[in-house]
Amino acid sequence: AQSVAQPEDQVNVAEGNPLTVKCTYSVSGNPYLFWYVQYPNRGLQFLLKYITGDNLVKGSYGFEAEFNKSQTSFHLKKPSALVSDSALYFCAVRDSRRTGRRALTFGSGTRLQVQP
Amino acid sequence: DTAVSQTPKYLVTQMGNDKSIKCEQNLGHDTMYWYKQDSKKFLKIMFSYNNKELIINETVPNRFSPKSPDKAHLNLHINSLELGDSAVYFCASSPGQVAFEKLFFGSGTQLSVL
Numbered sequence: 001a002q003s004v005a006q007p008e009d010q011v012n013v014a015e016g017n018p019l020t021v022k023c024t025y026s027v028s029g030n031p032y033l034f035w036y037v038q039y040p041n042r043g044l045q046f047l048l049k050y051i052t053g054d055n056l057v058k059g060s061y062g063f064e065a066e067f068n069k070s071q072t073s074f075h076l077k078k079p080s081a082l083v084s085d086s087a088l089y090f091c092a093v094r095d096s097r098r099t100g101r102r103a104l105t106f107g108s109g110t111r112l113q114v115q116p
Numbered sequence: 117d118t119a120v121s122q123t124p125k126y127l128v129t130q131m132g133n134d135k136s137i138k139c140e141q142n143l144g145h146d147t148m149y150w151y152k153q154d155s156k157k158f159l160k161i162m163f164s165y166n167n168k169e170l171i172i173n174e175t176v177p178n179r180f181s182p183k184s185p186d187k188a189h190l191n192l193h194i195n196s197l198e199l200g201d202s203a204v205y206f207c208a209s210s211p212g213q214v215a216f217e218k219l220f221f222g223s224g225t226q227l228s229v230l
Contacts, residue, residue, distance in 0.1 A: 034218065036221075043223045044159075096216075103164055105161075
């Protein structure tokens with residue numbers, strides 16, 4: 001089975017400060033890991049993904065995420081938060097050993113609030 | 117041009133009714149999905165089709181029936197609606213079935229069953 005945990009329902013950060021949104025995962029094989037963002041009344045938008053290679057992945061809007069195999073984590077980070085980053089963030093995983101008959105499994109989401 | 121479009125955006129109906137949600141993608145993708153997002157924002161896969169073939173069918177009540185007339189369309193029909201069906205339903209697509217492809221989501225259909 002594959003699963004994702006996002007331990008924080010909400011993260012609050014002041015504008016200009018660094019932010020981290022946490023994610024841990026569980027898969028049988030090697031993971032493909034994703035971050036998506038959902039703005040109010042919108043569908044999810046892809047931010048970044050880890051497939052293989054460099055553990056630090058850079059994505060859209062200045063976000064990056066670090067894959068840590070020993071800790072089975074894939075935390076989302078940004079050096080300097082913007083008010084416009086306030087949204088709901090989802091981590092997702094897919095087991096690389098699975099065939100196409102297995103969809104992405106999403107975490108429960110973390111709401112990021114950036115205060116001016 | 118909206119890449120993945122769903123209609124309607126809002127759907128309010130009575131218990132016991134039958135309703136449909138339509139989804140269309142103009143990205144030329146082969147694979148389409150339905151996800152359900154509950155009131156706690158938890159997102160769960162319901163169905164997936166690849167080139168009109170059902171490839172994923174999670175434990176969803178039989179009252180939910182997807183239909184894919186062609187690879188650009190994936191509709192969701194729900195019979196005998198129940199209060200617990202109230203949620204936001206998202207359609208998504210991906211180029212194929214490759215495990216690391218990203219998904220493109222529609223803006224969702226908010227279903228309220230009264």
